[in-house]
Amino acid sequence: MKPKLLLLLLLFCSSFLFSQEFIFGKVSTELGDKLPAAVVINMRTDEKILSDRDGNFMITAKNGDEIRVLKNTYERFVQKVTAENFSKPLNVSLSKAPYLIEEIELAFQATGNLKKDVKSLDLPKKVVALNSSMGAYMRSPMTEVVPKLSTPSAFAQPNLNAGQADLLKLASAVSSLFNKATQQPLTKANYAETQEFYRRIKTTMDLSFYTQQGWDEEEIDRFLIYADRTYQLAKKYRKSFDVAQISSEMKMAFKEYIKTRNVKSSPAAEIFKNES
Incomplete structure (x- = not known):
């Protein structure tokens, strides 16, 4: 009698296991990197499993179940199970949460x-007062005429570069333009x-x-x-x-x-x- 009961129990367990449908999938980041230890939940059965070190997972589900994938610092992923999910892997891509x-x-x-x-x-306080007085002085107009030092034309040396371009000033201007062109703007x-x-x-x-x-x-x-x-x-x-x-x-x-x-x-x- 006991062997018959054991056989019936084994048949019942095997029929129950084979009647379950499984979803296979893989969890990765938006950059394509595998994501281990992600939590995969079937909201109907409250079954929870973790993805392996390669991001792979397997969970029991039925058509219409809601599958959620959670990972700390990542956005939550939600998927309604369809017949297509039983025929090919469910690839889950998680985006980084702000x-x-x-x-x-x-x-x-x-x-x-x-x-x-x-x-x-x-x-x-002394520095603040000094900066304030210097700023006021620099903004105030000049009240005295500044004398100009010049050499009488009769004693002036002849200008050998008259009518020619000042090469130093020209080089300085070209260097300034080059620096402005190559300087990267703030982004x-x-x-x-x-x-x-x-x-x-x-x-x-x-x-x-x-x-x-x-x-x-x-x-x-x-x-x-x-x-x-x-x-x-x-x-x-x-x-x-x-x-x-x-x-x-x-x-x-x-x-x-x-x-x-x-x-x-x-x-x-x-x-x-x-x-x-």
């Missing part, structure tokens, strides 16, 4: 003396160039001022995106990485960034808002 940072309220944390921290971004940075520019700032520049404010890496990333959009840092400096100029423009962006954030009400924050 890098987005959710906007949150930023509680500014300084070293304890916010008034002192803000002043560290400003030029010394907008693409996604990869922008991310590489952010990475270079964080690995080569001194960001101790921002970490002293209590900022973690995520908050610094938000500030870099703000400074880049405001001053077009990646567009101007991704090819000629001028550390001094980038640092100066980041400090100007810092003062504006604090004004535009919803800073939690505190005595230090109120002093900063009033002085800004």
Whole structure:
């Protein structure tokens, strides 16, 4: 009796397995690179499997089922199963998801003396006063007649180059035109160039001022995106990485960034808002 029951059980299991239909496929990036460890889900059965190291996968499905493919940092792929999917592989191409940072309220944390921290971004008072006075002097018209030093014509040496072209001036003009023609215009940075520019700032520049404010890496990333959009840092400096100029423009962006954030009400924050 027992052998008969075992035989019937085996026949039932085999008929169940062979009645299942499978979908075979491969997951890759939009550039054609294989994508392992992608999650493939049948939404009807809630079956979940992972693609292998070559991006291949196999999952049970029926006609009309919804298949979803998920991978961290990539866009989600959705496919309704049709009869065609059982006769040939389902090739899935995942596109890279854009890098987005959710906007949150930023509680500014300084070293304890916010008034002192803000002043560290400003030029010394003597330098500001000197620049202001020099600018006013350069803009003011001259009130004295400047004497001209000239040699009387009777004592002047004969000009042997009269009527001839000045070769030095001509060469300088040609060199200037050549430099303008060969100089590459500024172009907008693409996604990869922008991310590489952010990475270079964080690995080569001194960001101790921002970490002293209590900022973690995520908050610094938000500030870099703000400074880049405001001053077009990646567009101007991704090819000629001028550390001094980038640092100066980041400090100007810092003062504006604090004004535009919803800073939690505190005595230090109120002093900063009033002085800004």
